[in-house]
Amino acid sequence: MKKNKIFAIGVMSGSSLDGIDLAFVSFEKENYQNFEIVFAETIPYSNQWKHTLRNAIRFSAHELKELSINYGVFLGDKINQFMSKFSIKKVDFVASHGHTIFHQPEKSITLQIGDGQTIANKTHQKVVCDFRSQDVALGGQGAPLVPIGDELLFSGFDYCLNLGGFANISYKENNQRIAFDICPVNVVLNFYAIKLGVEYDANGAIAKSGIYHESLFHRLNSLEYFSQKPPKSLGIEWVQKEVFPILEASNETPSSILRTYTDHIAWQIAKVIPENKKV
Template sequence: METENYNVIGVMSGTSLDGIDLAHIQFRVESQEWAFEIIESETISYSSDWVTSLKMAVGFSINELDDLNQKYTELLATTISNFIKKYNIENIDAVCSHGHTILHQPQKGFTLQIGNLPEISALIHQTVVCDFRVQDVQLGGQGAPLVPIGDKILFPEYDYCMNLGGFSNISFEENGERIAFDISPVNTVLNFYANELGLAYDDKGQKTSTGSINENLLNELNDLDFYQKKHPKSLGFEFVKEVVLPIIDTYKISTTDKLRTFTEHVAFQIASALPTKKGNLFITGGGAYNDFLIERIQSYLPEIKIIIPSNKILEFKEALIFALLGVLKLRGEVNVLRSVTGAQKDHSSGVIFTV
């Protein structure tokens, strides 16, 4: 049986603004069985100016967004080129890049990931596969989450696959279909309040663990309309800025109490999202390092076995899966599932730019 090999780079920037994740990945495909190896991987942190710009961009005018998109595409190109040069990566089949989400309003038929302009291919002298979300929204889908097909293909041994990043999302098999949806904000909120304490993030949840739960706030958060909706459903930073933070800030409580209450909210919503409370739960994303959050999730799911993988998979799973989405696009195969996004059909999403 013929074996096919792909040598690609996956690039991802998440809503938690940790930086740009890059992973050099080799895929092997034989009889529709996929295997992968993450060779080199690195996260390039944003400058403080870039963090500010990306946080503020949700309120930018069209002209300001166009300018930001151009500058971010150039930043991404430089970052990718430096990664290729640093690790002397040759014979690359494609660079598969998510870009950075600025606006995500699928209910209005709109999503914007910057860094996906056509010139990125010429700037890095490589074939680029990118802009994976727009087509799905045009087909009536949520444009998110896109990772679940990667869970299905690369991690089929787990009952549940969950990412704890800027937002939490989960995927699993139900009635022969892959189901997935966003659960709640996570690090977009936790990091916001950690910043108030002068921290980039709350390491292992140590500060959070010293706070107390405000029951009224917890109940108000748990009663939000989003949590009553059926999947498919997805979240953007607009939800945090316009809904979650204003609610939390009406409560005159300490920052540690806000962190503690929101962490409890996250754990409760994750437990509520699982249709059965048995099996194994594979957790990746920066939130997997938050020992206190993991402890609270486990307390709500005593019969679930939580599995946290090696650091390389934990930190670069999304870059890995966007690399896979790019390869599937190159192969002309489905890389977005209607059962996940609610689109009119399964489809092969993304655009291919060649030098």
């Protein structure tokens, strides 16, 4: 391996349950902005894993411990398959985020499963993991996860916006990096797409066919979270408690919910990013 470069495999599972994202990346040691995504792959979850991860929020402590080990075995196997498929012989480390089950920073709680030692045992690689808990224990939000990466790799942009299970953003203000979750995105959109028999709303086609409902739009925007100042972050628990009850009580069709909710997403993002900024 080249001595002036770092080679790593990153492993991520998002709250939208699309699958496991793996990337084999190289970084120049002297300038991290000189990086290359050498290989990357998304491995979809089986229906069984989707069901298990979606319902894990209701598991007991013992069941969660067991699940974390089993999920670590699963991740280790997928990393080994990824390395074999792309003939990756050696890496400096594997960075594994795991899958978030709980995220309640106001209670100093965050839990990502996928036991790091189990992954290390399966892959025989150095594993870096458990990225959020120290920040939460010290009074931070533990999310979004990527503002340091944004600063190191994409400092030429005014704003770095991620649209995943949640929309989150980071930017520099008064020489300080600001980052927070804006609003739920795919955790809501995919939920209603699945009701219509598809995994996601490809190109927004279903939303385009729906009817915009202004009262529902305003009800969503009136949620207290959207008037709070950062630092702040969201978890699936908040979506289940605050967002889904509003959407279900509307009695609108899934297509109209998708239509109105995409407007809500766009509105919340537009509130954060001024015009004519490099994003």
